[in-house]
Amino acid sequence: MAYKDEKLNEEKVFKDPVHRYIHVRDRVIWDLIGTPEFQRLRRVKQLGTSYLTFHGAEHSRFNHSLGVYEIVRRIIENFKDRPHWDDEERLLCLSAALLHDLGHGPFSHSFEKVFKLDHEDFTRKIILGNTSVNHVLSRVDKGFPQKVADVINKTYENKLVVSLISSQIDADRMDYLQRDAYFTGVSYGHFDMERILRVMRPMEDQVVVKESGMHAVEDYIMSRYQMYWQVYFHPVTRSAEVILTKILHRAKELYESNYTFSLEPVHFRSFFSGEVDLDDYLKLDESITMYYFQIWKEEEDPILRDLCNRFVDRHLFKYVEFNPNQQMSEWMELHQLFQKAGIDPDYYLVVDSSSDLPYDFYRPGEDGERLPIHLLMPNEELKELSRQSDIVEAISGKKRTDHKLYFPRDLVEGLSNRSKTKKRILEILYG
Template sequence: MEYKDEQLNEEKVFKDPVHRYVHVKDRVIWDLIASPEFQRLRRIKQLGTTNYTFHGAEHSRFNHSLGVYEIVRRILNNFQDRPNWNKEERLLCLCAALLHDLGHGPFSHSFEKVFKLDHEDFTQRIILGDTRVNKVLERAEKGLAQKVADVIAKTYPNKLVVSLISSQIDADRMDYLQRDAYFTGVSYGHFDMERILRVMRPTEDQVVVKSTGMHAVEDYIMSRYQMYWQVYFHPVTRSAEVILSKILHRAKYLYERDDFTFKLQPTHFISFFKGNVDLEEYLKLDEMIVHYYFQLWQEEDDEILRDLCERFMNRRLFKYVEFNPNLQMREWMELHRLFQEADIDPEYYLVVDSSSDLPYDFYRPGEEEERLPIHLLMPNNELKELSRNSDIVEAISGKKRTDHKLYFPTDLLDALEDEHRKQRIYEILYGQGEIVDAD
C-alpha cells in the first residue's frame, strides 16, 4: 500500500474537551502530528494574552489545530458519494486543516504587528521548507506540500477545498469559537455545530448549507459576534497586548542603540530586530522563550523596559478610558505634551488601541477583499445568500463596529508631584468618561 493511503493498525484518538474525541487513522496525519514543527504549537497559546482576563484560556494552537482537523474529517465523511466532491482531495483537505496555523509565532497577532510578520507566510514557508512536515507531505505525494500551501494561501484552484478552511463558515471558525468559549468559561461561543455539519453540502466552488439549517447558522453568526466583543476585544486583554507590544518595541529600540548593551544578549530576538527572520530562527522562538527574556529584562538597566516587563509578568496593567483621537485631537495633543513634561514617555505610557470587526458580509463589487458569502441551498436547489433569508443576519451584515480606547498607568500619574499638571491630566481623562480599572 502506498504511504498516502496507509492506515494505522489501530485508530488513534485524542481526548478532546470540545469534540469529545479527535480520530486519526491516516499514517500521514499521525506523522505530521509527530513532527517538531507541529509539536511546537503546544508552546503557542491560542489566545495570546487573554488568560490575563479569563484565567482558563491556557489552551494552545496545538489543541485548536487538532480540532479543525477533526471538524474537516467529519465534514468529509458526510460528503462521501455526494455530487461535486472529489474523494482524491480528502488527504489534501485533512493536511491543510491540521497545518493551517503552523506558522503562528508567540503571542501571535501582537508579535506580527510589531515585527511586520505574517503567520500565513510562515505557515507556507514551513510547509515548503526543509522541515519534517515537508518531508512527510512529499513522501505521501510529490507536490502535496505545494497544494497544501496553496490551500492555506487561498490560491488553490478548487475553491470548495479552500472554503472548508477559510470562509465565513469554515472549520477554523467553528473550532475556535467553541474552544475559546469552553476555556474562557463564557457562554457566547456555543452553537449547534453538529446540526451545521449535517446540513453542509459541497458545490462546485464552496460549501453551502441546506436552508433547513439556517437557524443553526444564525446562532453561529451571533456567537461569533458576541465572542469578538466579549472575549477577543476585551479591554483588559488589550491592555496586556499594549504592554507586550511596547516591550518588544522598546527592546528593539535599545538593541539598535550604540550606547546600550543588554546584560544578556537577546539572541532569539536579533533576527526579528533586524527584520531578516529565517525559518530556523522563527521556529526556535516560542512563548516560553519570550517569557524567559521578559523575566530577565525586569533587571535591565533601562527603566522603561524594566518597568514594562515587571508590569507584564505581574499583571500590573494600564487603566483605560473611551477615547477616539480622530475626534479628540486637541485633547490627545495636550495629554501628549503633559506626559512629556511629567517625564512619562507617551510613546510607551499613553497608547490608543483600536479594535474593529465585521461579523458577516456579502460580496460587494469593487471591494479590495472579496468575502465569500454563506449560501443557503433551497428545496428547489437554488442558492440564496444568507442575509436575504435571515432578518437576524441582515441586521448585522456589512456593519463594521470599531472601538477606541486610551491606555495609561494611573500609578505613575498618582505619583506626580506637580498637582496642577496631575489635575489637568485627570480632567482630560475623566472628561472622556469613567477611568476603568484593568482588572
C-alpha cells in the same frame, strides 16, 4: 501500499474537551502531528494575552489545530459520494486543516505587528522549506507540499476545498469559537455545530447549507459577534497586548542603539535586525519569550524594566473611551503633558482601536470581498443568507469600531498633588 493510502494498525484518538474525541487513522496525519514544527504549537497559546483576563485561556494552537482537523474530517465523511465532492482531495483537506496555523509565533498578532511579519508567510515557509513537515508531505507526492500551501493561501484551484478551511462558515472558526468559549468559561461561543455539519453540502466552489439549517447558522454568526466583543476585544486583554507590544518595541530600540543587555537577546537578534530566517522563527516560542521578560524585569533601562514587571506580574494599564478622530487636540495635549511629567508618551500613552465585521455579503469591486454563506433551498436554488434571515440582515456589512486610550494610572497618580500637569491630565482623562 502507497504512503498516502497507508492506515495505522489501529485508530489513534486524542481526548478533547470540545469534540470529545479526535480520530486519526491516516499514517500521514499521524506523522505530521509528530513533527517538531507541529509539536512547537503546544508552546504557543491560542488566545495570546487573554489568559491575563480569563484565567482558563491557557489552551494552545496545538489544541485548536487538532480540532480544525477533526471538524474537516467529519465534514468530509458527510460529503462522501455526494455530487461535486472528489474524495481524492480528502488527504489534502485533512493536511491543510491540521497545518493551517503552523506559522504562528509567540503571542501571535502582537508579535507580528511589531516585527512586520505574517504568520501565513511562515506557514508556507515551514510547509515548503527544509523541515520535517515538508519531508512528510513530500512522501505523499513531490507536489503535495505546494498543494497544501496553496489551500492555506486560498489560491488552490478547487475553491470548495479552500472554503472548508477559510470562508465565513469554516472549520477554523467553528473550532475556535467553541474552544475559546470553553476555555474562557463564557457562554457566547456555543452553537449547534452538529446541526450545521449535518446540513452542509458541497457545491462547485464552496460549501453551502441547507435552508432547514438556517437557524443554526444564525446562532453561529451571533456567537461569533459576541465572542469578538466579549472575549477577543476585551479591554483588559488589549491592555496586556499594548504592554507586550511596547516591550518588544523598547527591546528592539535598545538593541539598535547598541545597549548592553544583562543577557544577550540571542533569540531575538534576527527579529530586531529584520532578517528573520526560518530556524530562528521556529526556535522562538512563548516559554522562551517569557524567560527574556523575566530577565528584563531587572534590566538597567527603566522603561524596559517597568514594562516587563507590568506584563509578568499583571500590573496593566488602565483605559478610558477615547476617539482619536474626534479628540485630536486632547490627544496632542496629553502627549505634551506626559512628556512634561517625565512619563514617556511613546511607551505609556496608547490609543488602541478594535473593529469587526461579523458577516458580509458579496459586493463586487470592494476591497476585502468575502464569499457569502449560501442557503440551499428545497428547489435546489441558492439564496444568500442575509436575504433570508432577518437576524443576519440586521448585522450584515455593519462594521463596529471601538477606541480606547491606555495609560499607567499609577504613574499619573504618583505625580505631586500640587502639580498642574497632573490635574490637567486627570481632567482630560476623566472629564
